[in-house]
Amino acid sequence: MRPPAATVFVVDDDESVREALSSLMRSVGLRVKTFSCGAEFTRYEREDVPACLVLDVRLPGVSGLELQRQLTEAGTDIPIIFVTAHGDIPMSVRAMKAGAMEFLSKPFRDQDLLDAIEKALEHDECARIAHAQAAGLRARYETLTLREREAMACVVRGRLNKQTADELGITEITVKVHRRHIMAKMQAKSVADLVRMAEKLG
Amino acid sequence: MRPPAATVFVVDDDESVREALSSLMRSVGLRVKTFSCGAEFTRYEREDVPACLVLDVRLPGVSGLELQRQLTEAGTDIPIIFVTAHGDIPMSVRAMKAGAMEFLSKPFRDQDLLDAIEKALEHDECARIAHAQAAGLRARYETLTLREREAMACVVRGRLNKQTADELGITEITVKVHRRHIMAKMQAKSVADLVRMAEKLG
DNA sequence: GCCCGGCTTATACCAATGTATAAGTTCGCA
DNA sequence: TGCGAACTTATACATTGGTATAAGCCGGGC
Numbered sequence: 460m461r462p463p464a465a466t467v468f469v470v471d472d473d474e475s476v477r478e479a480l481s482s483l484m485r486s487v488g489l490r491v492k493t494f495s496c497g498a499e500f501t502r503y504e505r506e507d508v509p510a511c512l513v514l515d516v517r518l519p520g521v522s523g524l525e526l527q528r529q530l531t532e533a534g535t536d537i538p539i540i541f542v543t544a545h546g547d548i549p550m551s552v553r554a555m556k557a558g559a560m561e562f563l564s565k566p567f568r569d570q571d572l573l574d575a576i577e578k579a580l581e582h583d584e585c586a587r588i589a590h591a592q593a594a595g596l597r598a599r600y601e602t603l604t605l606r607e608r609e610a611m612a613c614v615v616r617g618r619l620n621k622q623t624a625d626e627l628g629i630t631e632i633t634v635k636v637h638r639r640h641i642m643a644k645m646q647a648k649s650v651a652d653l654v655r656m657a658e659k660l661g
Numbered sequence: 662m663r664p665p666a667a668t669v670f671v672v673d674d675d676e677s678v679r680e681a682l683s684s685l686m687r688s689v690g691l692r693v694k695t696f697s698c699g700a701e702f703t704r705y706e707r708e709d710v711p712a713c714l715v716l717d718v719r720l721p722g723v724s725g726l727e728l729q730r731q732l733t734e735a736g737t738d739i740p741i742i743f744v745t746a747h748g749d750i751p752m753s754v755r756a757m758k759a760g761a762m763e764f765l766s767k768p769f770r771d772q773d774l775l776d777a778i779e780k781a782l783e784h785d786e787c788a789r790i791a792h793a794q795a796a797g798l799r800a801r802y803e804t805l806t807l808r809e810r811e812a813m814a815c816v817v818r819g820r821l822n823k824q825t826a827d828e829l830g831i832t833e834i835t836v837k838v839h840r841r842h843i844m845a846k847m848q849a850k851s852v853a854d855l856v857r858m859a860e861k862l863g
Numbered sequence: 864g865c866c867c868g869g870c871t872t873a874t875a876c877c878a879a880t881g882t883a884t885a886a887g888t889t890c891g892c893a
Numbered sequence: 894t895g896c897g898a899a900c901t902t903a904t905a906c907a908t909t910g911g912t913a914t915a916a917g918c919c920g921g922g923c
Contacts, residue, residue: 551750552764555757562754604899617851619879633901635881649819654856806869822910835871837911 464508465580466490470500470526471515471542480513483569489576497521501529509587511560511579513572516543516550524550527557536586538579542567596656602644610637614650615657666710667782668692672702672728673717673744682715685771691778699723703731711789713762713781715774718745718752726752729759738788740781744769798858804846812839816852817859 467489469480477493484491494500496519500512512530516523527539541554544565551562560582561575603611606627613623613634620638624631647653669691671682679695686693696702698721702714714732718725729741743756746767753764762784763777805813808829815825815836822840826833849855 546750548748548750548753548764548766551753552757555754562750564750606900615853617853621879629900630902631879632903636901639881650852651817651819651856654853655860658857658860808870821908831870832872833909834873838871841911 464490464506465584466492466506466508466510467513467576467580468500468503468505468510468537469493469513470495470497470518470523471513472496472517472519473515476515480572483572484576487573495519497523497526497529500526507587509580509584511538511540511576511583513540513542513576516541516554517545524554524557527554527559531557538583538586540572540575540579542572593659596659599645600656600660603641607637607641607644610634611641611645611653611657614638614641615654666692666708667786668694668708668710668712669715669778669782670702670705670707670712670739671695671715672697672699672720672725673715674698674719674721675717678717682774685774686778689775697721699725699728699731702728709789711782711786713740713742713778713785715742715744715778718743718756719747726756726759729756729761733759740785740788742774742777742781744774795861798861801847802858802862805843809839809843809846812836813843813847813855813859816840816843817856 467484469477469484469491471477471480471493472495474495477495481491481493492503494503498520501521514523514526518526521529523541523543530537530539536558538560539554539558540561540563541551541559542563542565543550546562546564554562560579563571563575600608609627610623613626618626620631620634623634627634641647642653645653645656647656669686671679671686671693673679673682673695674697676697679697683693683695694705696705700722703723716725716728720728723731725743725745732739732741738760740762741756741760742763742765743753743761744765744767745752748764748766756764762781765773765777802810811829812825815828820828822833822836826836829836843849844855847855847858849858
């Protein structure tokens with residue numbers, strides 16, 4: 460089950476290739492958006508939907524591998540499928556090490572690309588769900604005041620209230636107040652919950 | 662700092678290659694053990710020290726990629742560096758997707774191999790440390806009785822003792838006894854500790 | 864038959880945590 | 894100057910958790 464608005468981005472400097480790939484993908488019901496160079500893709504403001512990137516290695520201006528590096532750098536973890544006519548082993552190894560999902564040499568079978576896209580979109584969907592949960596968690600954490608964060612750190616380290624009070628130089632009563640605020644703001648139903656949240660926050 | 666007994670395993674059917682690689686590695690102080698086919702390596706009983714595997718893709722009998730699959734299957738997660746004279750892109754991509762650390766085409770520069778080995782050994786050392794910790798944790802968990810495990814599951818889910826008692830159909834007093842045993846056997850100094858342990862146990 | 868480990872319960876007490884309510888201080892910003 | 898947020902403390906009480914000590918039940922193995 461593909462999510463409704465899943466989109467495939469294609470970056471290739473050869474217009475005929477772009478059209479061929481677009482046609483192939485549209486034939487199986489995928490939404491496609493094409494770009495002729497890396498900069499054009501970088502500028503484009505993407506919707507927040509599952510997506511993947513079909514990327515030629517050899518491009519005018521920024522190379523495919525360099526674009527991959529830039530995206531990683533920027534924290535844009537869109538799954539990348541490389542396609543290239545002039546690839547070699549070191550290039551493919553570098554791309555895979557940098558986290559590419561697939562590396563296909565032209566000519567490749569249509570089905571190989573479609574399979575890779577299917578897998579990449581599923582992967583991205585999972586990653587988005589995980590990312591959204593992490594973002595929600597972080598957002599809740601951001602609502603904590605400085606002191607509450609310090610108290611939370613003590614709690615998840617298993618400190619007793621009196622020990623926490625000592626560390627923070629306050630009374631146990633104040634620690635209890637902080638604790639209540641922490642549990643409420645983080646929407647944690649138990650200390651166990653809070654510990655798991657803290658683990659995910661890193 | 663390389664650990665003292667780190668060992669590099671080489672599987673290649675060409676004796677001259679084995680000797681050349683051995684010589685290269687020994688020249689930088691690495692311990693080496695060579696094999697002429699996959700089965701020979703599989704049979705060999707390795708010491709429990711940091712290691713990596715330099716593996717030719719084309720081998721008599723079991724291929725390098727197949728050996729990689731077998732090792733993964735068996736839970737042997739030794740880092741693998743592929744070397745091959747007759748490689749192609751799909752082969753390298755498959756190897757990397759299956760978790761290979763590196764894929765080098767012959768001829769390659771000696772330093773490239775040595776760099777890859779260095780990285781693989783470091784990786785294996787980290788993995789071994791993590792694995793040892795996980796094993797210790799699991800060993801402690803194994804000492805828990807059935808009932809204690811059930812109680813632990815409740816505790817890490819944030820249940821109150823009375824709720825746990827309800828779920829297990831016992832009194833709160835008994836739950837407290839179980840809890841004490843759990844904390845002692847797991848060597849957890851706090852509930853927070855225990856939750857983290859449970860997370861690692863999966 | 865007896866011992867042991869696992870499982871259970873009990874009493875009594877102390878420590879820790881949570882809740883409710885109220886209020887003081889400090890500091891920046893309107 | 895006054896308001897609000899953050900931080901602080903307090904009292905009083907209820908609930909929960911932890912410790913110490915003791916002991917009953919049951920099933921498997923020596």
